[in-house]
Amino acid sequence: MDFSPNPDQIALNSALDKLAENFKTPPTDFRRFALLDNSLDQALENGGFFEAANIPELGPVSAAMMVETLARLPYTAEVALSMLVRPQLEGDWPRPLALVENGRPGRFVAEAATLIILDGDQVGLLSAPAGATVKVESLFAYPMGKTKEQLAFTPLDNTQASRIRTWLRVALSAEVAGLLQSALDAATEHLRLRKQFGRPLGSFQAVQHRMAECAVLTRGVRLLALQAAWSGDAGDAAVAALHAQESASRAVYDLHQFMGAMGMTLEFPLHLWTYRLKALLSELNGRSAQAHAVSEYCFLDNSEKSDD
């Protein structure tokens, strides 16, 4: 056990932090649902950040740390699937990637070069056919899109399919961890500054305890996501994704609540994180599907001592 990044991972993290610095502040006149900047994607491409998972000294855990860091930014780009799922695919699939789940609208579907199709129990991979997708307006603070009609695909074999599901879960948890952290930070900052009844709102214990609970959830999601990225184990990934969706659904309401009416405006960028979290809540069939995956992978044998 060692919870500190190795020197290569530290170097990568600080290079990424430097890059992220340019994308930390939304434009002052920002009043929209999604905040995109292609130069973020470009900078990540140019810096070779998408290749980290394949470098032995770095590995997928490094990619997960990057996904978490980038998810904290107000700007978004298709990062999680490219960094964590793409390196696990057989063959070379171009990015960006998007998930098409049972025909529903999904993140980055209209921009994606590669589509991962989840249809019931089946998983497929497709190069996005030209003209097959459209953009969709939404509250979710991602660019959303959908396929115009159901796309034909050849289902992958079970091994590949479950590998993809595992890494989709890892990607989802790492992203949720970063989103939760930024939403928590934004609300914390507000609670330190906003005064009512002659004192900062953050000094009321009723508020403090709910915020502290959110902090516990957020940190838990991060650790579980990193563990799952490190091990690539299907059980670890299911646990991480379950805890991520569970925590997101518990935290998002409170974090908005503590912003008062200000949190309902597009001027205050909290929605960039909370509405992304809401988009992630329904992915991979939502919490109960993760719970069943946990059961499938973690409760298989009847041993009481599989905790080592």
Added chain:
Amino acid sequence: MEFQWNKEQQAFRATVREFLDRHLPDNWERIAHGPGSTAQSHFSRQFCANLAAAGLLVPHWPQRWGGQDADAWSAFILAEEMWAAGEPRGGQYMNVNWIGPTLMRFGSEAQQRRYIPPMAQGETLWCQGFSEPEAGSDLASLRTKAERNQDQYCINGQKIWTSYAAEAETCFLLARTGSGKKGISIFLVPMDTPGITVVEIPSLIGEGDIHEVFFENVMVPASAMLGEEGQAWDIVRTALSLERVGIPRFALASRMLRRAIAMLKQRNDFHHGAVTQAARAHAACEAARLFSYEIIDQRQKGNTVGAEASVARVATVNAERMVAEYVVEHLPEALAGGDPLLLAHHQRGIVAGIASGAAEIQLNLIATQLLQLPREPR
């Protein structure tokens, strides 16, 4: 980063498990119910002596005091395995974790020579005399008084919720020698000193667990004081920082969750809500486990641990509660003559947020120290 045990750690865990397999009798899980009971206390004395003989009681202590200078991970692996087995060390886990190390740091030579060897040999039980009827979370308001009279102190007052008091030989006692936080001192008091009365409190949480302890003109020599007069607060803070993560409660919770699932599967009752809730509880146990490991990792690297310890405790309380509630909902017979260790877990689980400090205090610390929200005005 690495999320796996190395070879030595795996071997050490295997050694501990082998020891447990060999030394826990068939009826152990019935004995485990009632951690402070006479039956368990007697069992624990023999068990701890055997542990000591096998070098598994205090491996993380310095060699000088019978240990092997083992690292923080070994100590934690040992604690996990013991707690997951129903804590066969009984109250002696306190000696191992913090009372012994505190005496090594602050005790006089005479105190060390008198008290540490029996701890290292697994022959002695202590109790912790902190809480009082009017001083629970607000421990600094304690009233038990120790008045100096030449070479002696005369102690009067009352402690409450004292675990293991009926069976313990010695009390790690906090008493007031002045006013305010700086007016509290520690006394190492033999429990057979005249003037001490112990009364068991019948409870939901197992036989012989909690007690009232009355002190009426209890005379102890000045040499029974640990450290200096008024030093209690500093010493206790250091002592409890040795216990930062506290008991690895997630280990038993996790094991009992697995047991519950196996029982439900066996009678073909593991469906729908039972599956979802089990998965959620399992995830909560896993989060608590990683938080605790994160702190051990910090300790192992010699870093100070702040409010992260509170995060670990809150996560542990959540996990305990989820597993305890899971069992109540899906296997209610556990509380009515069913599996004794499921019952014992329930009884230990429900106190997780209270014993050794209320969870709300931990939430206060997370809010003010980790999130740096402003303190509540007092």
